[in-house]
Amino acid sequence: MRADRLVSLVLLLRRRGRLTADTLARELEVSTRTVLRDIEALSAAGVPVYAERGRHGGFELLPGFRTELTGLNHDETLALLTAHSRRGRQTFGLGSALTSALRKVVDALPESHQATASEAARRFLVEPATDLLSRRPATEEVPGTTMAEIRRSVLAGHRLRIHYAATGQAPRWRTVDPIGLVTVRDRSYLLATRSGADRTYRLSRVLAAAELPEPAQRPDAVDLDRIWRERCAQFLSEDHITVLVRVNAERREDLLNTVVAVRTALPDADGRLRMEVTYQDLRHAEWGLWQLGTDAEALAPASLRAALHRRAAAMAARYRTTVPGPDGNEPP
Known part of the structure; x- marks a missing residue:
């Protein structure tokens, strides 16, 4: 345990430079006293770590110090x-x-x-190709050359030209300033700006890409987690429909596979889940909840309940009578 901690301490100083004992203690989840003892042990072992006194002081490695730390537990x-x-x-x-x-x-x-x-x-399997119902997950493939261009542009801080097929539109070329890449629920996105406006592009819709030589107009520091949260909030504020639904707990994942986003999810008194979810529009919500049959119930809006009622009534009418046989008579 201590050997692993000493390695982590050296790696922290190598990657982040001067750090205080309090900062090291927080990062390593130990006490400040333990950090000071570890610093002494490193010095005794010949690791050139030294203390800088004063307001902006802390512990630091001598410039140029390198060591091979390949021991993984x-x-x-x-x-x-x-x-x-x-x-x-x-x-x-x-x-x-x-x-x-x-x-x-x-x-x-x-x-x-x-x-x-x-x-x-070999005893662990993460996200196999099919689930227990033999359903294959929808995978979004991006050609390797296209992905390489996008990745290089993001890391180099260069502008990017993409041939993008937006929903319901013919593909066209766009020049963007890339910010970063995000993957969530098996879908990957390029966060960028175009002419100063925020843009989010689904990578599976990028048909081709080319890194440009000119630098991207973007800040040096980036907080992708914050940017993603802000863009999600903006997306949810657009013209979507919010649905209150009660669903059997074992069908939760099936519901999540049909929605755009989840706003709230709380257990109901009868053991089911009461969830507030977002769909693209009324037609999308009707389609999504119909997949779950009686395992889910739309509580609001009333227009969605009415649409599902009409669909269920039409289906019941279709199957009310017995299908005649080839001779025109009802089968026995």
Whole structure:
């Protein structure tokens, strides 16, 4: 445990520079006294860490200090191997890089550790190709060359030209200033601005892309989590329909597969879930809830209840009578 913590302490100082004992204690989830003892142990082992006094002081490594810290513990190795799943290989076109990195990590482990970690990883399966109902998840493929252009543009801070097929529109070229990439629920998005306005592009709709030489107009620092939350809030404020629905708990995931977003989800008195969800429009909501049959009930709006009632009545009328046989008579 302490060896792992000492490695983490050195990595923190290498990556972030000067840090106070309090900051190190928070990052490592130990006491300040423990951090001071660890600093002494590192110094005794020859690691050139020194203290800077004063208001802006802290602990720092000597400039240029490098060391090979390849020792991963079992759980760290297992986490990396588990991340190398079918879903992980698809993220942002980094599958081959992830495979190469994992190969290097495993090769650096002791032979006994290689065997136990690889065997343990085989006991975990993340997001298989089908679920228990034999349904294959909808995957969104982006050509490797297109994804590489987008990724390079984002990382280099260059403007990007994309051939984009927006819903209901003919594909056309757009020049954007890329901010970052986000993946959520098996869908990936490019966050960007175009002519100063916020834009969010679904990567599966990018037909081609080309990195441009000129720098992107974007801030140096970025908080993708905050930007994504803001864009989600903006999206939900647009012309969508909000539905209050009561659904059996075991069908929750099926409901989530049909909605645009979830606003609230609370347990109901009868054990079902009462959820406030968003659909694109009334027709989308009718289609989505019809998939769940009697396992879900739309409580509001009234227009949606009426639409579902009309559909159910039409279906009941269709199946009210017995289908005649080939001779025109009802089957026995």
